[in-house]
Amino acid sequence: AALSRTSEVDIKGGWKTGDPVPYAALAKVFSLIEATTKRLEKTSLLTAFFLLVIRRSAPGDTQSLLQAVYLCINRLSPDYVGVELGIGESLLIKAIGESTGRSLAVVKADLKKEGDLGLVAMNSKNSQKTLFKPKPLTLPFVFNNLKEIALSTGHSSQNKKVSIITKLLAACQESEAKYIIRSLEGKLRIGNAEQTVLVALAHASAIAEQERANKKINKEKLAARLPQASEIIKSVYSELPNYDLVIPALIEVGLDKLHEHCKLTPGVPLKPMLAKPTKAIGEVLDRFENKRFTCEYKYDGERAQVHLVEDGTVSVFSRNSEDMSKKYPDLMAQIPHCIKENTKSFVLDAEAVAIDKDTGSLMPFQELSRRKRKDVKVEDIQVRVCLFAFDLLYLNGEPLLRKSLAERRQLLREHFQPMHLEFDFAKSSDGETTEEIQTFLEESVKDGCEGLMVKMLDGEPSFYEPSRRSVNWLKLKKDYLAGVGDSLDLVVVGAYYGKGKRTNVYGAFLLACWDADAEEFQTICKIGTGFSEEVLQKHYESLQPLEMTKPRGDIKIGGAKPDVWFEPKVVWEVLTADLSLSPIYTAAQGLVDERGISLRFPRFIRIRDDKSAEDGTGPEQIAEMYEKQALAQSKGGKRSKGG
Numbered sequence: 001a002a003l004s005r006t007s008e009v010d011i012k013g014g015w016k017t018g019d020p021v022p023y024a025a026l027a028k029v030f031s032l033i034e035a036t037t038k039r040l041e042k043t044s045l046l047t048a049f050f051l052l053v054i055r056r057s058a059p060g061d062t063q064s065l066l067q068a069v070y071l072c073i074n075r076l077s078p079d080y081v082g083v084e085l086g087i088g089e090s091l092l093i094k095a096i097g098e099s100t101g102r103s104l105a106v107v108k109a110d111l112k113k114e115g116d117l118g119l120v121a122m123n124s125k126n127s128q129k130t131l132f133k134p135k136p137l138t139l140p141f142v143f144n145n146l147k148e149i150a151l152s153t154g155h156s157s158q159n160k161k162v163s164i165i166t167k168l169l170a171a172c173q174e175s176e177a178k179y180i181i182r183s184l185e186g187k188l189r190i191g192n193a194e195q196t197v198l199v200a201l202a203h204a205s206a207i208a209e210q211e212r213a214n215k216k217i218n219k220e221k222l223a224a225r226l227p228q229a230s231e232i233i234k235s236v237y238s239e240l241p242n243y244d245l246v247i248p249a250l251i252e253v254g255l256d257k258l259h260e261h262c263k264l265t266p267g268v269p270l271k272p273m274l275a276k277p278t279k280a281i282g283e284v285l286d287r288f289e290n291k292r293f294t295c296e297y298k299y300d301g302e303r304a305q306v307h308l309v310e311d312g313t314v315s316v317f318s319r320n321s322e323d324m325s326k327k328y329p330d331l332m333a334q335i336p337h338c339i340k341e342n343t344k345s346f347v348l349d350a351e352a353v354a355i356d357k358d359t360g361s362l363m364p365f366q367e368l369s370r371r372k373r374k375d376v377k378v379e380d381i382q383v384r385v386c387l388f389a390f391d392l393l394y395l396n397g398e399p400l401l402r403k404s405l406a407e408r409r410q411l412l413r414e415h416f417q418p419m420h421l422e423f424d425f426a427k428s429s430d431g432e433t434t435e436e437i438q439t440f441l442e443e444s445v446k447d448g449c450e451g452l453m454v455k456m457l458d459g460e461p462s463f464y465e466p467s468r469r470s471v472n473w474l475k476l477k478k479d480y481l482a483g484v485g486d487s488l489d490l491v492v493v494g495a496y497y498g499k500g501k502r503t504n505v506y507g508a509f510l511l512a513c514w515d516a517d518a519e520e521f522q523t524i525c526k527i528g529t530g531f532s533e534e535v536l537q538k539h540y541e542s543l544q545p546l547e548m549t550k551p552r553g554d555i556k557i558g559g560a561k562p563d564v565w566f567e568p569k570v571v572w573e574v575l576t577a578d579l580s581l582s583p584i585y586t587a588a589q590g591l592v593d594e595r596g597i598s599l600r601f602p603r604f605i606r607i608r609d610d611k612s613a614e615d616g617t618g619p620e621q622i623a624e625m626y627e628k629q630a631l632a633q634s635k636g637g638k639r640s641k642g643g
């Protein structure tokens with residue numbers, strides 16, 4: 001399919017081998033992707049585009065494909081470097097006004113009507129009469145200018161930004177202005193998730209390699225090769241999430257040798273491994289029957305991935321690969337104390353936990369979440385933080401992902417040392433019976449933890465699986481045992497205006513889960529009880545700037561009818577009394593039933609600003625929770641509820 005789409009994606013004439021990629025080609029593929037909701041179609045369009053980029057790049061050119069990939073995910077550098085777009089609306093309105101000769105009031109009025117600044121820019125441009133046809137924009141020119149905008153900071157940078165944007169807009173034709181403005185806003189809105197981009201990159205590389213090898217494509221060979229290629233790219237990228245390193249290597253050494261050249265590297269944060277929830281100790285024992293496993297305290301803090309590069313640079317990254325060095329200057333100072341002499345470079349997986357500086361006892365996550373995320377000064381710090389290490393992923397030049405947990409843990413203990421109030425190993429017990437686990441669980445809760453993490457110890461099942469929610473790590477929280485079930489991380493996609501005293505704020509919210517395969521948000525419940533006036537006011541302030549006039553194309557709405565829609569960005573942790581089937585909501589539709597699954601009596605717990613919308617609970621997890629509940633109810637003789 002991708003091969004046959006290349007002609008659709010191509011632009012006529014102006015793109016010859018060795019030329020810089022025309023930005024018009026990217027804008028064209030964006031328009032085509034935006035026009036479809038089907039993921040396979042999006043993938044094949046993107047594959048076709050990447051394939052053209054590869055075919056037409058001059059020998060040795062690694063930048064064209066790299067920049068094309070970045071613009072497709074609307075980023076300019078790896079996540080953790082923090083070169084971010086997201087230019088404010090007023091600045092963009094000014095630039096659109098200046099480049100099209102319209103007043104700010106007119107541009108603003110258009111925006112009210114259209115609800116999309118990209119469209120406003122495109123329409124303004126297209127209705128403008130110009131004497132000369134501008135020189136066509138190239139992809140590297142756009143990329144470099146976007147980067148310059150993102151990198152200029154400070155107050156005096158505003159004028160510079162407006163002037164670069166004005167210059168870019170002046171050269172835009174057809175739909176280019178729409179996508180340049182949306183890129184600048186930080187919201188491309190074409191429903192193009194990073195997973196699609198990775199798959200398309202893999203497919204295009206596989207096709208290009210086959211073309212190079214024998215010119216004529218062998219369909220059967222290719223069909224077998226495509227899933228392999230995706231697996232390679234996804235696995236390499238999960239270990240080394242940095243396109244600046246992966247794409248040039250891909251072009252230079254090809255798919256099969258990619259892993260040899262792109263391995264976990266200190267300084268480049270990898271996506272952490274995650275755990276599956278369990279409801280009962282019996283379930284843990286069923287899963288790990290006849291296998292060796294360990295139980296560790298599940299600390300209630302913030303995930304911290306600590307890196308030491310051989311040159312002595314230390315960095316701490318969050319669950320989302322955000323650089324947290326500025327949030328934790330105290331941790332940065334503490335880390336060198338816990339390293340033994342034989343440790344030159346490492347990647348450590350750990351939890352940063354608030355502790356009482358006098359007693360050393362653990363404090364809840366809320367104590368840490370009050371900390372600013374940037375510019376924290378050591379002298380202003382109120383709450384002490386201690387690092388609890390539970391895994392070692394890299395040591396002295398060698399990745400350890402494919403060693404057993406037992407070996408990794410041994411190396412961890414040999415190369416690091418506990419330091420009072422600063423660093424410790426996660427407390428663990430390798431007990432095997434229900435009684436032993438129960439006792440350890442109770443102990444963990446008494447010590448201020450959320451419960452236990454139970455992990456496979458030996459062999460391949462105990463390897464570290466970056467970015468996976470794995471059955472080889474199970475979490476056992478005290479809440480589950482009380483029958484409340486696991487909490488869910490859901491995205492706020494809409495809101496309902498309040499009634500009575502609450503008319504100036506939203507009174508209830510529409511939540512959704514993220515389906516990474518379908519690349520869509522699926523509605524799951526309305527949540528409106530249990531908020532104080534103060535909390536509602538806060539939610540209003542943070543959500544109001546995300547209001548959209550129309551729901552975004554990647555929200556599968558079902559029968560929900562909120563008063564306003566939001567850019568899906570904010571993640572809330574929510575607890576529920578139970579789950580039921582629903583004709584209104586769309587979450588997990590088709591997984592256990594034609595109907596979707598909905599939450600009954602959902603309760604807001606906290607904002608998860610350490611998670612992005614794509615990190616939320618997925619439909620498979622929700623279906624699993626529903627099935628477990630149904631099973632428990634049938635065992636307990638209760639009728640399974642429908643609704």
Ligand code: ATP
Binds near residue numbers: 296298302426453
């Ligand atoms: P939660 O809301 O429970 O933190 P999550 O989606 O962030 O869920 P899970 O996979 O459910 O992540 O739980 C693992 C999280 O628990 C890790 O991200 C980490 O922050 C924390 N944690 C605390 N102690 C441990 C431990 N000993 N081993 C692994 N993770 C731990």
